[in-house]
Amino acid sequence: MQGTYDQENIFAKILREEAPCVKVYENDNALAFMDVMPQTDGHVLVIPKEPAETIYDLSEDASLACMRAVQIVGKAIEQAMGVGGSTVFQLNGKAAGQTVPHFHFHVLPGSLLGLKGHASEMADPQTLMDIAEKIKSFID
Ligand code: DGP
Numbered sequence: 256m257q258g259t260y261d262q263e264n265i266f267a268k269i270l271r272e273e274a275p276c277v278k279v280y281e282n283d284n285a286l287a288f289m290d291v292m293p294q295t296d297g298h299v300l301v302i303p304k305e306p307a308e309t310i311y312d313l314s315e316d317a318s319l320a321c322m323r324a325v326q327i328v329g330k331a332i333e334q335a336m337g338v339g340g341s342t343v344f345q346l347n348g349k350a351a352g353q354t355v356p357h358f359h360f361h362v363l364p365g366s367l368l369g370l371k372g373h374a375s376e377m378a379d380p381q382t383l384m385d386i387a388e389k390i391k392s393f394i395d
Pocket residue numbers: 265276277288289290291292293300345346352353354355356373374
């Protein structure tokens with residue numbers, strides 16, 4: 256809910272450049288970066304630049320921008336990771352398991368089968384940067 260949006264959540268800090276991220280793509284209203292606790296190699300998050308906690312809080316402009324970013328990044332992830340398919344999911348609210356209260360799509364190569372636990376294990380930073388470079392090479 257916009258009225259209760261937490262300006263101190265980690266993705267708000269990333270948007271204000273108060274916290275780092277490994278960026279793969281950006282447009283006027285959305286940002287895509289590597290998940291630091293990937294459930295598989297090539298796990299990317301797409302977030303709106305506006306303060307929205309769940310999908311129900313998103314403006315039309317941010318919805319379109321996030322969807323466009325998912326299309327661009329998802330295709331690049333498939334190519335970079337050499338997998339002929341990808342999975343997109345997102346969680347709304349603590350009751351659904353959302354851990355960061357800023358709307359985001361999870362975009363992953365392949366299927367949900369065999370993934371690591373959700374938000375469970377930190378990745379090696381260099382590995383994240385190497386995979387990000389590979390994904391970026393498939394984005395025009
Ligand atoms: P969710 O539970 O759907 O809100 O997913 C939050 C995701 O965000 C989870 O996969 C782990 C990831 N994450 C948590 N903190 C950070 C961070 O500081 N940076 C990045 N890049 N990802 C984070």
